[in-house]
Amino acid sequence: MEQDKQRVNLKREVGMIGAISFIGGTMIGSGIFMSPQYVLSTSGSPGASLLIWAGCGTLSMLGGLCFAELGTAIPESGAEYVYMLRTTRAVLAFMYVFSFVSVMRPAGVTAMALGFAENVVAPFYDGCTVPPLVLKCVAAGSVLVVALVNCLSVRMGTAIQVITMAAKLLAMAGIILGGVVTLLQGSTVNLESPFEGSHVGVGSIGIAFYQGLWSYDGWNTLNFITEELKHPEVRLFFVTTLPNHDDVNSALYS
Template sequence: MQRPKLKNEEGDGTEKEAVYLRREIGLLPAVSFIIGMVVGSGIFIAPTGILMNSGSVGLSLLVWALSGVLSLFGALCYAELGTTFSKSGSDYIYVLETLGPLPAFLRLWAEYILIRPAVASYVSLAFGRYVVEPFFAPCAAPVVLIKLASILGVTFVVAINCWSVTLASRAQVTLTFIKTFALLLIIIPGIIALAKGKTENFQNGFEVDLITLDKLPLAFYNGLYAYGGWFYLNFVTEEVINPNRNIPLAIICSMVTVTFLYVLVNVAYYTVLTPAELLLSDAVAVTFANRALQGLSSVIPILVALSCLGALNGGFIGSPRMLFVGAREGHWPAIFSMIHIRRHTPLPALFLLYPLVVLMLITGEIYQLINFASFADWFFITLATLGMLIHRYRFPLQPRPFKVPLLIGVSFTAVCFFIVGLSLYSDPWNTGRSFALTLTGVPVYYLTVHRYRLPRRWRRFFDYCCKQLQILLEVIQQEVQTC
């Protein structure tokens, strides 16, 4: 299919390319996109939490493997959803198609005011910390300097995504190779030490006295956090080349690869570090490097920072597409459905997210932000996979290019319900605030979407603002694609 052409506005008979989001993401960028989103700061933070809550080396490794399998189950559910509903927007569009407009609007509302700003903030804070702290070791780095570096990292990523989809996807591929190299830099010395017979930390790996079954769910919570990000390719479905083939293939390849790497990384950790040393470490990768890679220990913080930058870039590739699709469906202000006339990027969605991210970054703290965002994220993942099961029951004959086994869908949905309930129990303050903020979207929906009841003066003011932003940003509505 050739790219559509439109007559030039001047009427001189020349043709110009239509303005719409191109299918420019092939299989390799798709795999890199998922790996780049999954491998962020989690693998360098979560090992301590998993060991603490599992109680033994052997059980912690089992948690890592099972967390990877559960994440693969969720990714396969999203592969079915992404090939059944071919629009971009990930779980927003899936909830809209299966459960209706109100929960779909709440997904958009939570994404804009809560999930994306919080996720981008804690990833960028991790980036800033690893960039700044090596210059001040062994003393603590100034918080202001960490946040300044974090803001610079966010600004750089937003600029790349405003400039070009191709440039952003190429940056994602490059950063994914860098973070894979960082994992291999940990795995190889660990495997060499293991081959030399350094196995004392694995002896009695399943000591019954150390296992704490009541805390085991929290270990899985940490593991699933480390694997988070597997659903972001579905944000850009309309920009994936041959999505019916490449979405399932990219999901399977990337999740199997990540699970394999994560288990090997933890085997390397336990080969070099004792469980007690791992529990006392705030930055496991740095502690490992100081022990096993003395000549390269200064390189690890840089690689971890680049790993965080890759996760941040992937988030800004995906999240604005959800707002773009929501605006196109009439659930969000029209300005969000516009793209730049030359760059073909969703510029308004990127620009309007940026100040919220910076504001939350300045005022927030990394671990609070993680808990704050996780509840809403997992709540809507639960709704999406539940909607998939309901849709199968209601429309059994609808074509599904990729169909996940029913047992996988049911199992993953049940696990999601458990995670959501557990998060409310374990951290009621942050998750309660997250839930309350999500529900504030209900009156907004009934005022602005269900029935447009805003006063006429407000409507004129919003229309004027949208027109001025459209002129300033040089954006227009996506044009219809024709063969």
């Protein structure tokens, strides 16, 4: 007697709000609060730094659109690894995921955790240098907490992403509002000669782009959990050919 073959599937528990917060909460991280000073210093002028930010944003947008298309064509979790596995040789996909897990992702998580730790402990060390051991302990603890939350529950991780994204948006709104108020008060000295002192060397531009792209990093994170999305064809790509209007509405509000 033939037995039905059952496949273990991930629960589809991430909706539209969770998907948006997953990308937004990942992109709006420690990088956006730390990188602007480095982009400005390496580019040499406010005008050049704004062009760098515009270029980084354009590249990230194009990458996001490409990944949205890939996510709807190959609706499997894993992002780059799965796409390489389905389109190239398995050995290339293995080499990528091995380097990603052993080098690339740990380095990125370490940078974000250290940036988080530096901002968290700064109020307790006002006017003095934070001991490196304290920074490392707080950073390691934050990584363990985030890993534990994601292991315990997808819903809990999604809820935390929504809350943290709201807090980050409020912080960004405060910074933007402060800048607008400053401009309205007539503080435009940095815009009188916006490109004066710009660094046009390949090395300077490359480092500036590296810092800017690091701040935009995270536009591909939703593709890692494609199989956990409700209606991934809607969540991943909202501007491509979709089912009929009624199906889209029912998917959005389910």
